[in-house]
Amino acid sequence: MIYLCIMAGAEKTNGGSCCASESASASAGCRCPQNEVSGYINTKAGLIAKTSAQLYRNDYWGEIKSRLSAFRNNYAVVAGLYAVGEPSEDSDVFVSANYKLSFDKLRSALAGISAWILVLDTKGVNVWCAAGKGTFSTEELIKKISETNIDLVVRHKKLIVPQLGAVGISAYKVLKATGFRVLFGPVYAADIVAYVNNGYKATAQMRTIRFNITDRLVLTPMEMLPILKWYPVYAAAVLIFFGVHGTGIVFRDAFYGGAPFLFFGLVSVFAGAFMTPVLLPFIPFRAFSLKGWMVGLMAVFLAIQSFSALPVSLKVFVYLFFPAVSSFAALQFTGSTTFTGMSGVKKELKYAVFAYVIIGVASLISLIIYKSGVL
Amino acid sequence: MKYLAGVSTLQLDSGRCTGCGMCAEVCPHGVFAIADAMASITDKDKCMECGACENNCAFGAIRVASGVGCASAIINGMITGGEPTCGCGPNDSACC
Numbered sequence: 001m002i003y004l005c006i007m008a009g010a011e012k013t014n015g016g017s018c019c020a021s022e023s024a025s026a027s028a029g030c031r032c033p034q035n036e037v038s039g040y041i042n043t044k045a046g047l048i049a050k051t052s053a054q055l056y057r058n059d060y061w062g063e064i065k066s067r068l069s070a071f072r073n074n075y076a077v078v079a080g081l082y083a084v085g086e087p088s089e090d091s092d093v094f095v096s097a098n099y100k101l102s103f104d105k106l107r108s109a110l111a112g113i114s115a116w117i118l119v120l121d122t123k124g125v126n127v128w129c130a131a132g133k134g135t136f137s138t139e140e141l142i143k144k145i146s147e148t149n150i151d152l153v154v155r156h157k158k159l160i161v162p163q164l165g166a167v168g169i170s171a172y173k174v175l176k177a178t179g180f181r182v183l184f185g186p187v188y189a190a191d192i193v194a195y196v197n198n199g200y201k202a203t204a205q206m207r208t209i210r211f212n213i214t215d216r217l218v219l220t221p222m223e224m225l226p227i228l229k230w231y232p233v234y235a236a237a238v239l240i241f242f243g244v245h246g247t248g249i250v251f252r253d254a255f256y257g258g259a260p261f262l263f264f265g266l267v268s269v270f271a272g273a274f275m276t277p278v279l280l281p282f283i284p285f286r287a288f289s290l291k292g293w294m295v296g297l298m299a300v301f302l303a304i305q306s307f308s309a310l311p312v313s314l315k316v317f318v319y320l321f322f323p324a325v326s327s328f329a330a331l332q333f334t335g336s337t338t339f340t341g342m343s344g345v346k347k348e349l350k351y352a353v354f355a356y357v358i359i360g361v362a363s364l365i366s367l368i369i370y371k372s373g374v375l
Numbered sequence: 376m377k378y379l380a381g382v383s384t385l386q387l388d389s390g391r392c393t394g395c396g397m398c399a400e401v402c403p404h405g406v407f408a409i410a411d412a413m414a415s416i417t418d419k420d421k422c423m424e425c426g427a428c429e430n431n432c433a434f435g436a437i438r439v440a441s442g443v444g445c446a447s448a449i450i451n452g453m454i455t456g457g458e459p460t461c462g463c464g465p466n467d468s469a470c471c
């Protein structure tokens with residue numbers, strides 16, 4: 001297969017040395033046909049790849065996969081300049097990250113508009129995270145402005161950056177270094193057309209970050225999966241605990257004794273990493289560890305009803321340990337919300353870690369009591 | 376939705392503020408209001424310390440200790456004794 005590569009505006013056909021491997025293509029600064037690219041447009045700065053506002057089945061499937069796995073971290077498009085529709089020298093330039101989902105959201109929001117998209121190299125991370133990490137940055141934007149010769153492509157001096165990019169991009173510094181004026185567009189790509197039609201003014205609503213139930217729901221798989229990776233280890237520990245006796249290993253005991261605990265384990269993760277994020281605003285307390293603990297406690301209370309024959313020491317263990325697991329799982333969600341700040345999480349952690357240690361020790365004691373056969 | 380009260384490190388130095396309005400434009404939580412060529416903080420507890428305002432105030436009127444509000448990152452920082460970082464690497468959890 002012959003790939004077409006464009007390096008510094010010069011057209012080259014290439015047997016694959018630059019396009020065959022993803023990393024090589026990115027580092028060589030050449031653009032290879034990906035499924036986002038539908039052709040090329042001629043400008044004073046050379047050929048620019050065209051992309052469509054239309055998403056295809058592959059794009060949607062990719063989004064689903066990326067929500068479910070760490071694969072999303074490598075879900076990148078090649079950085080550089082793209083054309084949507086038939087843009088001219090006067091068309092707007094929208095800046096994006098090279099995380100494919102960010103890029104896809106932007107280009108599909110531009111349906112019906114002819115514009116340029118300037119994709120920064122954020123190592124395949126979305127705008128929000130990349131801005132926090134320093135890859136969606138003032139320096140990277142300045143670099144891409146000069147690399148793509150965008151001043152030859154458009155006559156104006158205006159770049160539209162998603163508002164959340166303001167964490168990484170300093171408009172006054174970009175202006176000083178390049179002469180380009182950065183306008184911060186709406187938080188959500190879906191508001192772009194309204195923003196443009198509103199004379200490049202974002203309303204207060206477009207400026208505000210939301211965090212509604214769907215936003216939270218799509219995040220839950222990545223809350224649960226990292227914790228569930230530990231489930232086999234946990235299950236093994238449970239079976240060993242109930243199966244090993246002074247007299248040897250009893251498989252029947254391992255299973256009958258352990259089954260409720262395998263179930264409680266799932267219930268507590270579900271309570272902390274799914275129920276808590278989804279019901280977040282309706283759960284009392286502001287601290288996530290308390291929210292998670294409360295939901296976990298209720299879930300454990302319901303779950304334990306079917307196992308009323310448990311000895312007291314194990315009941316104590318269940319009420320100590322599993323709500324704490326939910327609490328810990330819920331605490332992880334602070335990393336995904338749009339309203340928790342570092343100082344708050346630090347403060348919460350100071351108390352939470354202390355509580356987890358105490359609860360851990362107490363749980364261990366209750367297990368020892370159970371094994372010793374006292375209660 | 377609001378997180379813990381009274382923890383944000385956001386600070387506004389009115390002496391330096393020119394009322395340009397940039398902070399109000401970039402803040403995703405509507406923390407700033409501009410009146411009479413002067414910015415003011417409406418509700419500090421809404422601030423999530425993202426740092427967008429400080430980064431875009433050309434007059435150095437805003438200070439905020441920004442960083443990742445992510446428990447696993449901060450725990451990592453506690454264990455390794457370094458700055459909290461949110462890996463964003465292939466093994467990273469939901470932080471990004």
Ligand code: SF4
Pocket residue numbers: 387391392393394395396397398399409413414431432433434435436437
């Ligand atoms: S960006 Fe700075 S100078 Fe401008 S209104 Fe805000 S605080 Fe004042």
Ligand code: SF4
Pocket residue numbers: 385401402403404405406407421422423424425426427428429439
């Ligand atoms: S740090 Fe972020 S959330 Fe806080 S006031 Fe500044 S822009 Fe708003």
